[in-house]
Amino acid sequence: MTKKKILYVQTSGINTPQRLYSPFILAQTAIAMDIEPTLYFLGEGISVVIKGNAEKIKMGNFPSLKEVMEKTAEMGIKMLICQQSMQVFGQDIRPEDFVENSKVVGAATLNDLVLDADGTMWF
Amino acid sequence: MTKKKILYVQTSGINTPQRLYSPFILAQTAIAMDIEPTLYFLGEGISVVIKGNAEKIKMGNFPSLKEVMEKTAEMGIKMLICQQSMQVFGQDIRPEDFVENSKVVGAATLNDLVLDADGTMWF
Amino acid sequence: MTKKKILYVQTSGINTPQRLYSPFILAQTAIAMDIEPTLYFLGEGISVVIKGNAEKIKMGNFPSLKEVMEKTAEMGIKMLICQQSMQVFGQDIRPEDFVENSKVVGAATLNDLVLDADGTMWF
Numbered sequence: 001m002t003k004k005k006i007l008y009v010q011t012s013g014i015n016t017p018q019r020l021y022s023p024f025i026l027a028q029t030a031i032a033m034d035i036e037p038t039l040y041f042l043g044e045g046i047s048v049v050i051k052g053n054a055e056k057i058k059m060g061n062f063p064s065l066k067e068v069m070e071k072t073a074e075m076g077i078k079m080l081i082c083q084q085s086m087q088v089f090g091q092d093i094r095p096e097d098f099v100e101n102s103k104v105v106g107a108a109t110l111n112d113l114v115l116d117a118d119g120t121m122w123f
Numbered sequence: 124m125t126k127k128k129i130l131y132v133q134t135s136g137i138n139t140p141q142r143l144y145s146p147f148i149l150a151q152t153a154i155a156m157d158i159e160p161t162l163y164f165l166g167e168g169i170s171v172v173i174k175g176n177a178e179k180i181k182m183g184n185f186p187s188l189k190e191v192m193e194k195t196a197e198m199g200i201k202m203l204i205c206q207q208s209m210q211v212f213g214q215d216i217r218p219e220d221f222v223e224n225s226k227v228v229g230a231a232t233l234n235d236l237v238l239d240a241d242g243t244m245w246f
Numbered sequence: 247m248t249k250k251k252i253l254y255v256q257t258s259g260i261n262t263p264q265r266l267y268s269p270f271i272l273a274q275t276a277i278a279m280d281i282e283p284t285l286y287f288l289g290e291g292i293s294v295v296i297k298g299n300a301e302k303i304k305m306g307n308f309p310s311l312k313e314v315m316e317k318t319a320e321m322g323i324k325m326l327i328c329q330q331s332m333q334v335f336g337q338d339i340r341p342e343d344f345v346e347n348s349k350v351v352g353a354a355t356l357n358d359l360v361l362d363a364d365g366t367m368w369f
Contacts (some may be wrong), residue, residue, distance in 0.1 A: 006234060019134065022205075025232050060212055061211075121132070121243070123166070
């Protein structure tokens with residue numbers, strides 16, 4: 001039996017830190033539930049996966065967002081970044097500015113992922 | 124024939140009152156359409172179901188959010204609250220701080236609800 | 247074989263211009279992929295389709311939002327507007343205030359569209 005797939009899409013950026021933990025926590029929980037999670041960063045959400053940003057974020061009783069993100073990568077959860085969103089924010093962001101274990105993909109990929117997923121979540 | 128299920132997820136809080144009516148109105152409309160609605164409050168969204176907050180919110184031609192919420196509860200629509208979101212906001216929020224007819228559940232529940240629903244909406 | 251359908255829902259308004267391009271770009275990409283896209287404007291999102299607003303918005307390397315919206319209309323992509331959201335913002339907005347090629351519909355329509363779509367995206 002193939003695993004169920006959930007796509008977690010982060011559309012919010014580092015100026016709203018209270019919106020950033022949920023997709024990581026839920027994706028880690030998905031692994032424990034034998035669900036296949038994928039994280040996708042879109043619009044301002046791409047700021048979350050720019051090197052050096054997650055270190056600055058820490059909310060409530062949780063560890064820093066960096067620690068949460070690293071655990072996510074260790075669990076083998078894919079982190080995809082919307083190429084077109086880089087254009088929205090101008091030409092200053094380069095692919096090498098993103099954290100390791102992330103991958104830049106195009107808009108067509110998101111359409112495909114949404115159709116392929118058994119569920120999607122939007123943050 | 125089993126009813127179709129829609130899950131309405133509120134990720135925004137009382138500092139954006141213009142985002143708060145939609146899930147309640149749509150869930151009430153769902154009942155009239157013989158659809159089974161569930162409301163889920165996540166991240167800042169949990170502020171909406173903290174006692175005393177909905178009373179303060181009133182937009183446009185609509186009644187207060189409290190009235191809309193009470194009608195929703197009377198219709199038997201479930202209101203679920205994300206336990207992990209309480210941790211994001213620190214230790215000050217206790218389960219008894221939430222409105223009646225709501226229930227605190229864990230992250231695994233949201234993954235299950237999203238997979239089980241026939242459609243989800245994110246506010 | 248019937249086309250797959252994706253519903254793109256804009257819940258953010260012109261005060262967050264960085265959130266406005268994605269649904270249009272993704273919907274245009276959907277056409278190229280033989281997917282049937284529909285755009286839906288809800289809550290503050292209805293400000294995007296009020297005449298005169300998209301002209302003011304231009305981000306990064308993209309053309310103005312107005313140009314992107316016009317191309318979307320030329321491609322035959324439907325733009326639907328939530329009637330109840332007009333009530334949230336008071337009585338000043340009239341149906342004739344919205345851009346051509348858009349259509350005002352009720353809350354029941356959104357529930358139906360979400361259940362009918364093969365995927366939904368929330369911005």
